[in-house]
Amino acid sequence: MEFLEELRLMKEQLKFEGRFRLPKNFSNVVLSGLGGSGISARIFQEIYSKKPVSLVEGYEIPDFVSPSTLFISMSYSGNTEEVLAAAKAAKKRKAHVVTISSRGLLEGYGDQHVKIPRPDLQPRSSLVYLLMPLLNSFGLAEPKEIRESYGLLSGLDGNPEECYRHARSIARSDAIPVIYGSFPFRAVAYRWKTQFNENPKILAYSSSFPELNHNDTMALAHTYKKNEFYFMVFASRDKRINDRIHVTEKLTRSKFNIINPKGTSQLSRILYLVHYGDYLSYKLSSIRGINPTDVSYIEKLKTMLKKPKEGRKA
Amino acid sequence: MEFLEELRLMKEQLKFEGRFRLPKNFSNVVLSGLGGSGISARIFQEIYSKKPVSLVEGYEIPDFVSPSTLFISMSYSGNTEEVLAAAKAAKKRKAHVVTISSRGLLEGYGDQHVKIPRPDLQPRSSLVYLLMPLLNSFGLAEPKEIRESYGLLSGLDGNPEECYRHARSIARSDAIPVIYGSFPFRAVAYRWKTQFNENPKILAYSSSFPELNHNDTMALAHTYKKNEFYFMVFASRDKRINDRIHVTEKLTRSKFNIINPKGTSQLSRILYLVHYGDYLSYKLSSIRGINPTDVSYIEKLKTMLKKPKEGRKA
Numbered sequence: 001m002e003f004l005e006e007l008r009l010m011k012e013q014l015k016f017e018g019r020f021r022l023p024k025n026f027s028n029v030v031l032s033g034l035g036g037s038g039i040s041a042r043i044f045q046e047i048y049s050k051k052p053v054s055l056v057e058g059y060e061i062p063d064f065v066s067p068s069t070l071f072i073s074m075s076y077s078g079n080t081e082e083v084l085a086a087a088k089a090a091k092k093r094k095a096h097v098v099t100i101s102s103r104g105l106l107e108g109y110g111d112q113h114v115k116i117p118r119p120d121l122q123p124r125s126s127l128v129y130l131l132m133p134l135l136n137s138f139g140l141a142e143p144k145e146i147r148e149s150y151g152l153l154s155g156l157d158g159n160p161e162e163c164y165r166h167a168r169s170i171a172r173s174d175a176i177p178v179i180y181g182s183f184p185f186r187a188v189a190y191r192w193k194t195q196f197n198e199n200p201k202i203l204a205y206s207s208s209f210p211e212l213n214h215n216d217t218m219a220l221a222h223t224y225k226k227n228e229f230y231f232m233v234f235a236s237r238d239k240r241i242n243d244r245i246h247v248t249e250k251l252t253r254s255k256f257n258i259i260n261p262k263g264t265s266q267l268s269r270i271l272y273l274v275h276y277g278d279y280l281s282y283k284l285s286s287i288r289g290i291n292p293t294d295v296s297y298i299e300k301l302k303t304m305l306k307k308p309k310e311g312r313k314a
Numbered sequence: 315m316e317f318l319e320e321l322r323l324m325k326e327q328l329k330f331e332g333r334f335r336l337p338k339n340f341s342n343v344v345l346s347g348l349g350g351s352g353i354s355a356r357i358f359q360e361i362y363s364k365k366p367v368s369l370v371e372g373y374e375i376p377d378f379v380s381p382s383t384l385f386i387s388m389s390y391s392g393n394t395e396e397v398l399a400a401a402k403a404a405k406k407r408k409a410h411v412v413t414i415s416s417r418g419l420l421e422g423y424g425d426q427h428v429k430i431p432r433p434d435l436q437p438r439s440s441l442v443y444l445l446m447p448l449l450n451s452f453g454l455a456e457p458k459e460i461r462e463s464y465g466l467l468s469g470l471d472g473n474p475e476e477c478y479r480h481a482r483s484i485a486r487s488d489a490i491p492v493i494y495g496s497f498p499f500r501a502v503a504y505r506w507k508t509q510f511n512e513n514p515k516i517l518a519y520s521s522s523f524p525e526l527n528h529n530d531t532m533a534l535a536h537t538y539k540k541n542e543f544y545f546m547v548f549a550s551r552d553k554r555i556n557d558r559i560h561v562t563e564k565l566t567r568s569k570f571n572i573i574n575p576k577g578t579s580q581l582s583r584i585l586y587l588v589h590y591g592d593y594l595s596y597k598l599s600s601i602r603g604i605n606p607t608d609v610s611y612i613e614k615l616k617t618m619l620k621k622p623k624e625g626r627k628a
Contacts, residue, residue: 027341027342028342028366034524034525034527034528035525035527035528035529036528038525038528049376049377049378050377050378051378052342052366052368052376052378053368054366054367054368057522057524057525058496058497058524058525059524059552059554060497062363062366063363063364064363064364064365064366082524174538174539176539176542178517182372183372183374193529194528194529196533197529197530197531197532197533198529198532198533201532201533201535201536201537202533202536202537202538203492203530203533203534203537203539203540203543204533205519208371210348210371210372210373210396211348211349211352211371211372213348213349213612213615214348214349214350214352214508214612215349215507215508215511215512216511216517217511217611217612217615218511218512218515218608218609218611218612219510219511219512219515219516219517219518220517220611221515221611222515222516222604223515223516223517224488224516225488225490225517225542226517228490228539228542229517238373240373240619243619244615244619247615247618247619248615250618251611251614251615251618252611290536294532295532297531297532297534297535297565297566298527298528298531298532300565301527301531301558301561301562301565304561304564304565305554305557305558305561
């Protein structure tokens with residue numbers, strides 16, 4: 001499928017009614033997911049904080065995982081090796097394991113499974129499919145928020161020109177994108193980084209306010225090669241954060257390209273920014289003449305890891 | 315104090331016996347800290363996983379904070395505004411609040427206070443002072459691990475040549491450092507990033523295996539300006555991770571500078587790597603002719619944020 005077509009499908013994923021039953025008693029939530037599938041976990045962690053939420057981004061699970069843990073394994077393909085290993089370990093500890101995938105082995109690993117209806121997308125284009133079961137099950141998405149989000153995503157589908165403008169600026173100087181978020185957009189900043197990695201296939205970095213005021217600030221004032229970077233900063237509704245953004249920009253004589261999230265609800269603003277970055281990174285790949293859907297190296301890596309490994313240093 | 319002198323003091327901080335009493339019942343741990351003081355929180359999160367551990371890096375605290383939360387506020391200066399705001403909010407929710415600082419307002423904010431005996435260091439040079447109360451109180455540091463760590467830090471103090479070699483390589487091409495960690499060294503990778511920001515005052519970035527295999531890998535294979543970056547990768551004891559490191563390097567035709575952590579215990583290996591990065595970043599500041607202890611812009615920022623802000627966009 002064409003990548004643009006995938007992007008236009010994202011709003012339709014808001015209608016996905018997949019959900020799971022919350023166990024009667026659980027005292028913490030652990031989400032396991034990597035890459036594209038892990039972004040929805042990170043967004044959930046920004047939105048939901050009624051119980052401790054931990055992320056697992058490897059093979060191992062934390063010691064506290066127990067029968068009182070709601071363990072949610074997320075993998076669009078259903079075959080991510082780290083996610084399968086973690087789900088297996090969680091099951092062994094008698095955690096309540098929920099699996100979310102479109103297909104693959106993961107389906108058989110849990111107590112409940114949510115099946116995503118389309119298996120033919122890029123994992124990173126299934127962000128809303130992976131997010132909706134979390135929002136639906138925890139009661140975090142009101143119909144009016146969904147409607148607002150649908151409208152905002154449609155708006156970008158119809159007119160992505162603002163996003164494209166940044167892509168052209170980045171392309172002009174082969175700049176390295178740096179994205180500064182802040183709560184509740186820290187996961188979105190990371191999403192943009194990964195979209196720059198996978199679509200136009202360039203290095204990119206993200207960080208967040210106020211943390212970056214304790215380290216990056218000194219570098220912004222003094223570093224070499226600052227002109228090689230293109231800084232994009234998400235505006236915040238928190239005055240303290242916006243003050244920090246503007247003071248940091250002025251003090252360090254930086255050029256911050258401010259991105260203003262549209263929308264009134266938190267969810268809409270998050271998804272608007274996600275989609276903004278989708279179009280921006282798509283456009284950059286098109287300017288670079290790079291196929292955004294090519295992830296051959298990630299696939300090759302998986303194959304090479306499965307081969308016998310004689311003679312390789314460990 | 316000279317920065318080198320501060321570095322040589324770090325091993326002595328291992329003798330700090332500061333500790334707090336764990337409350338009888340607590341079901342989760344929240345650590346609040348930013349910048350230099352936040353690194354120890356991140357390291358603790360790598361080491362301890364018997365209960366869910368969440369990090370707070372801003373003014374707001376998660377909804378789940380309650381009387382069953384052990385809330386640990388960490389600020390070397392004791393005056394970090396985000397940490398003070400978060401501690402106040404946690405107290406309001408009746409969490410058990412522990413404060414760790416060398417001085418400052420924070421001392422009065424909690425149920426228990428641990429006082430760090432020296433108030434005259436750079437916050438980032440007090441990493442072990444901030445870490446020890448956590449290790450002591452949770453029983454995470456055996457005397458033999460402390461002894462091993464002391465020996466390894468002393469070793470680097472006596473001969474930091476290997477660290478300096480990387481500093482010279484970075485300086486030769488004004489490269490941007492990129493550090494790839496993996497569990498239990500993800501916090502250390504981030505520490506290095508922040509030390510590059512604050513000591514030689516250059517931009518730097520960190521990420522970790524296996525997560526980066528799901529995004530950076532494509533960029534490593536195709537990005538422009540790859541030669542502008544200097545990649546440093548911490549070797550792992552986990553064969554699956556080391557396989558990933560070597561396959562990624564080969565597949566994407568990258569030059570990974572592998573850093574081998576010395577030591578047998580997890581703690582020693584973590585602290586060895588921390589100190590390695592301290593010397594590396596110190597040397598780079600010295601080659602650049604930059605004063606590593608100058609954090610004037612961070613101070614200026616704090617002053618500017620306190621001023622009345624007429625006419626500034628919010």
